[in-house]
Amino acid sequence: MKKTFFYQTSLKPIEKICLCGLFIALAMVLNKVLAINYIPIIPFLRISLGGPAIIILSSLLLGPIYGMFVGGLSDIFGYIIFDIKSFSYMPPITLTYILLGFLPAFLFALVQHIKNKKAMLLSEIIPMVAIIAFVSIYLGCNSSLTLYGSTYQIDLWMKIVIPLVLLILFSFIIVFTILVDKKLIKMIPDEKERNKILNPYQISFVCFIVELIVMLLFGSWMKSIAFGYNMFMAIFVCQIITMFVNIPLNVSIISCILIIGRKHFIANLKK
Numbered sequence: 001m002k003k004t005f006f007y008q009t010s011l012k013p014i015e016k017i018c019l020c021g022l023f024i025a026l027a028m029v030l031n032k033v034l035a036i037n038y039i040p041i042i043p044f045l046r047i048s049l050g051g052p053a054i055i056i057l058s059s060l061l062l063g064p065i066y067g068m069f070v071g072g073l074s075d076i077f078g079y080i081i082f083d084i085k086s087f088s089y090m091p092p093i094t095l096t097y098i099l100l101g102f103l104p105a106f107l108f109a110l111v112q113h114i115k116n117k118k119a120m121l122l123s124e125i126i127p128m129v130a131i132i133a134f135v136s137i138y139l140g141c142n143s144s145l146t147l148y149g150s151t152y153q154i155d156l157w158m159k160i161v162i163p164l165v166l167l168i169l170f171s172f173i174i175v176f177t178i179l180v181d182k183k184l185i186k187m188i189p190d191e192k193e194r195n196k197i198l199n200p201y202q203i204s205f206v207c208f209i210v211e212l213i214v215m216l217l218f219g220s221w222m223k224s225i226a227f228g229y230n231m232f233m234a235i236f237v238c239q240i241i242t243m244f245v246n247i248p249l250n251v252s253i254i255s256c257i258l259i260i261g262r263k264h265f266i267a268n269l270k271k
Helices: 011-031 051-062 064-083 091-112 117-141 156-187 200-227 229-265
Strands: 144-147 150-153
Touching: 011 051, 011 064, 051 064, 051 091, 051 200, 051 229, 064 091, 091 200, 117 156, 117 200, 117 229, 144 229, 156 200, 156 229, 200 229
Parallel strands: none
Antiparallel strands: 144 150
16 A cells, blocks of 8 residues: 555545545534534534534545545535525635645644653643633623624623633543543553554544634634624634534544444554
8 A cells, every 4th residue: 555644544546535425425414404503693603513523534534635625515515405595605614614624634644653642632731721711811801792793791600601611621621532542442452453543642632733723713714704803702712612512522523433443444554
């Protein structure tokens, strides 16, 4: 098998094309149907039950080009099938999902050689704490939030509850990653066999970086283009909340699929 820069798979081109179609359909359904979409006050907020995970997984298994198609086409087809009568098409949103399918392949290729689990966990903890601190300071320094020309008050309970919820979700992400790794060790005792797939720490780290760069920074910018620059901070804070929900979902889905399918389509990692 020819070596590439990306995560090694034993899939043939026709198998990749078939999986690409399957991933597009899955991502579309998970993003549009099995999701919290377009809340009346904050329509830019989306909490999907696995859509981003499928797009990230497609980038990991099929490479960045296929990942781009999965991300972009799942959003375009999802709009045509489910949203075309509700609102106009927004290309900036599609660009976010294209990047979501493109970037992970490079990140997974880089972290597959990192074996220091504590270092990866610490690399998540520090920026996550900084993000929670940012949200706390922002809410503490503002008494209102502007959405679509309407002003909404930020009550005291919101200033307390929102950072507290983020802290709970943050703790859950860390504990969840540790527990999934321990479960993986029990399921696959042989270290050589276990090293053929990415461990939960590597997956969690990549999912965090992807959420941070693509969904939080780039996604907030793209959504502010679509919905209005004056709502950037509102979008940014909402994306932070979504990020803390997406990470454990992405880690669990990607880990389970890699474990179940490791003997079928995962080849040995590059030495």
